[in-house]
Amino acid sequence: MESVQLIPGQPIPIPPDFPIEWPRPTDLDIFWMRDVMHFPYQILPLAASFVENILEPSQNHGAVKVEMPVRFHCRIFNTHYYSATTPVLGPDGRPPQPPADADPMDHPTVHAVMNISDFWENQLLPEIKQILAHCESIDLASATSAQLVSYFDDFMAQAIRSWQIHFEVAFTMLLAMSLFDDFYQEVFGADALGAYRLLQGLDNKSLEANRKLYALSRTAMETPEVRTILETHPAEQVMAALQASKESRPFLQELNRWLQEYGQRGEMYDTLTSISWIEEPTPAIRNLQDYIQRDEDIDAHRQAMQAERERLIEEARATLASYPEAVRMQFEGLLCSAQAATVIQEDHHYWLDHRATYQLRRAFLEAGRRLAAAGTLAAPMDVVYLDFEEVRNALLALLQTPQQLHERVAERKATLAHFAAIQPPMMLGTLPPGAPPDDPGTRAGMRFFGVPPQPSDDPNTINGAAGSPGKVRGKAKVIRTLNEAGKLAAGDILVTETTAPPWTPLFATAAAVVTDAGGILSHCAVVAREYAIPAVVGTYTATHLIHDNMQIEVDGDNGVVRIIA
Numbered sequence: 001m002e003s004v005q006l007i008p009g010q011p012i013p014i015p016p017d018f019p020i021e022w023p024r025p026t027d028l029d030i031f032w033m034r035d036v037m038h039f040p041y042q043i044l045p046l047a048a049s050f051v052e053n054i055l056e057p058s059q060n061h062g063a064v065k066v067e068m069p070v071r072f073h074c075r076i077f078n079t080h081y082y083s084a085t086t087p088v089l090g091p092d093g094r095p096p097q098p099p100a101d102a103d104p105m106d107h108p109t110v111h112a113v114m115n116i117s118d119f120w121e122n123q124l125l126p127e128i129k130q131i132l133a134h135c136e137s138i139d140l141a142s143a144t145s146a147q148l149v150s151y152f153d154d155f156m157a158q159a160i161r162s163w164q165i166h167f168e169v170a171f172t173m174l175l176a177m178s179l180f181d182d183f184y185q186e187v188f189g190a191d192a193l194g195a196y197r198l199l200q201g202l203d204n205k206s207l208e209a210n211r212k213l214y215a216l217s218r219t220a221m222e223t224p225e226v227r228t229i230l231e232t233h234p235a236e237q238v239m240a241a242l243q244a245s246k247e248s249r250p251f252l253q254e255l256n257r258w259l260q261e262y263g264q265r266g267e268m269y270d271t272l273t274s275i276s277w278i279e280e281p282t283p284a285i286r287n288l289q290d291y292i293q294r295d296e297d298i299d300a301h302r303q304a305m306q307a308e309r310e311r312l313i314e315e316a317r318a319t320l321a322s323y324p325e326a327v328r329m330q331f332e333g334l335l336c337s338a339q340a341a342t343v344i345q346e347d348h349h350y351w352l353d354h355r356a357t358y359q360l361r362r363a364f365l366e367a368g369r370r371l372a373a374a375g376t377l378a379a380p381m382d383v384v385y386l387d388f389e390e391v392r393n394a395l396l397a398l399l400q401t402p403q404q405l406h407e408r409v410a411e412r413k414a415t416l417a418h419f420a421a422i423q424p425p426m427m428l429g430t431l432p433p434g435a436p437p438d439d440p441g442t443r444a445g446m447r448f449f450g451v452p453p454q455p456s457d458d459p460n461t462i463n464g465a466a467g468s469p470g471k472v473r474g475k476a477k478v479i480r481t482l483n484e485a486g487k488l489a490a491g492d493i494l495v496t497e498t499t500a501p502p503w504t505p506l507f508a509t510a511a512a513v514v515t516d517a518g519g520i521l522s523h524c525a526v527v528a529r530e531y532a533i534p535a536v537v538g539t540y541t542a543t544h545l546i547h548d549n550m551q552i553e554v555d556g557d558n559g560v561v562r563i564i565a
Helices: 025-029 045-065 108-114 116-136 145-188 194-199 205-221 224-232 235-244 249-262 282-291 298-320 325-373 380-385 388-397 406-420 440-449 482-487 501-508 523-530
Strands: 031-034 070-077 080-087 427-429 461-463 465-468 471-478 493-496 512-515 535-537 551-555 560-563
Touching: 025 427, 031 070, 045 070, 045 145, 045 380, 045 388, 108 116, 108 145, 108 325, 116 145, 116 325, 145 194, 145 298, 145 325, 145 388, 145 440, 194 298, 194 325, 205 224, 205 249, 205 282, 205 298, 205 325, 205 501, 205 523, 224 235, 224 282, 235 249, 235 282, 249 282, 282 482, 282 501, 298 325, 325 380, 325 388, 325 501, 325 523, 380 406, 465 512, 465 523, 471 512, 482 501, 493 501, 493 551, 501 523, 512 523, 512 551, 523 535, 535 551
Parallel strands: 471 493, 493 512, 512 535
Antiparallel strands: 031 080, 031 427, 070 080, 461 560, 465 535, 471 551, 551 560
């Protein structure tokens, strides 16, 4: 965190090596936070165009749908992603207030929370599958140049609708879990993690992908040639070795089916510009190489989590037996919605952040190949240094006189290289004049993104938020990208900026997890609870203060990390 003087209501000092040109005059008056949880890396121009044309409009589409009293703003400042929220104001310049006799339960947000399971399963998910079936049926490689422009527009429209769906469910999903936490703490007492024990042991696409990859590792162990290849080859060389081995081909077919189903994802949440596992399966291979060294009963673990969940639910019902029926009904309704939301939190990433966005990536990959072949770009992957409009215009130009965009690409590469050496500030703009409002939406956002932790007076103590219960000691491994995941061994503690669904297999290896970003509803916290390993999230500083092979203690109950040696 920056050691600068922050004055509420006043502009935040800007570091001299991070000059800002505000895209809009009013941007200076808004409080911007860097979203490390979703975008810990620099943002490429193509992803920046995604943020402007799809992400921000879709967030506000979702906010309008459930009448949220805020609007969302996204900007790329010096190659880094920042976000902000501002209140919806009435004609008098103040947030509108509901009528005095309004029923707080008669609101679109409440209706959405209580009906989230039906909305997802019977309305949104079928539409997502239709979008995927449509895009997957199109052979982009065989399209003419004119057809490719048409397909480009089509895929763009499908991506926009996919991300509208994303935020039609995402805000409701977080609110459902957060409201259940509010209810639990009010009725049963303050326990930061208590409510979430009643949401554990529920299957989702992230766990399913990992479980099926582990099953593939069992298949590999039964085929001597495959096991030998996995044990003796670097991960980067395994696919070529499997392809060259006749005995390994049945396993390779199974692996390719797994990649087709679960490999349409990249490093983090930026599926558009990240190399997918289908294109480069090395991360999956590393996981297989780790799994063949282990022998675990995944089903037994899951059944134990489910049994504990049901026991705790029955204990809660017994406690509530003497409460009014309205309270008991509220518990059952919120529990049902929160359990559905817990599953949707991981599943919507699979269907939307990854699979649906991968279809848009397909369109840009094909565009890159065509533009490189025509000499517009020096290499196909240079397409990630253009924005949406530039790519479309360049494709149109192929019908007449191809453009030459080498210089533009070179300039943007130079900008990225320049800011790669500069630490971006966590906050920009103007600090709000007071504390954030204490309302359900704000609490849900804080539980998801986390809040700045209390500073520690002890240099060997790092404060964060409780993410998953338990206390362990172990050797720290600081991992910033999946390319570094090979250094994580069983019993090590994973220390990272953030995690995403592609990182889920590492939770089966790590003894605990510590992150810079996120709160109790973040991906890291949710998955750590499913793997029953301690997690401390939202430390802001762990990856800067902890180094490889340090002995550390992770106290997931209290949100504290201690450096032992």
